[in-house]
Amino acid sequence: MNGIDVPGHCRIPESELEWEFTTSGGPGGQHANRSETRVTLRWDYEHSPSLSLSQKTVLRRMGGSRTAGGVITITSDRTRSQSRNRHDARERLAELIADLLRPKKKRRATKPTTASRRRRLHEKRRRGETKQLRKRPDY
Numbered sequence: 001m002n003g004i005d006v007p008g009h010c011r012i013p014e015s016e017l018e019w020e021f022t023t024s025g026g027p028g029g030q031h032a033n034r035s036e037t038r039v040t041l042r043w044d045y046e047h048s049p050s051l052s053l054s055q056k057t058v059l060r061r062m063g064g065s066r067t068a069g070g071v072i073t074i075t076s077d078r079t080r081s082q083s084r085n086r087h088d089a090r091e092r093l094a095e096l097i098a099d100l101l102r103p104k105k106k107r108r109a110t111k112p113t114t115a116s117r118r119r120r121l122h123e124k125r126r127r128g129e130t131k132q133l134r135k136r137p138d139y
Helices: 029-034 053-070 082-101 114-134
Strands: 004-006 010-012 017-022 038-044 071-076
Touching: 004 082, 038 082, 053 071, 053 082, 071 082
Parallel strands: none
Antiparallel strands: 004 010, 017 038, 038 071
8 A cells, every 4th residue: 555545635655654563452462462563553643745735724623632732642452453443544544534624514594483482491390399399388
């Protein structure tokens, strides 16, 4: 594989991806304790020529803690195979970028219906009466 394709948005070349492999916990016995199957994928999107300035701004604004410091980090240790974890990390990075760059639907302002307003006020009065009954009686 030579990079990650994010359909409709960008293509990230392999040279921009930074991989780290560590031992993974969980089942697998001695093999799991010695094999570096956990994959950590880092992509510095802030310095990437693959994205436009507006796309970088969207990632920074919408990504929250996932895009902290201009770097997206994905960790995968779902399987006991390094190659499958690498594939999983690539897919998850592509999904995350596509999700963040997908244009969000604008919210159309609506008014509550008359019936829903009546129900809300009726329920509010009923709750108030219930709370009044909990008070200590006045003698």
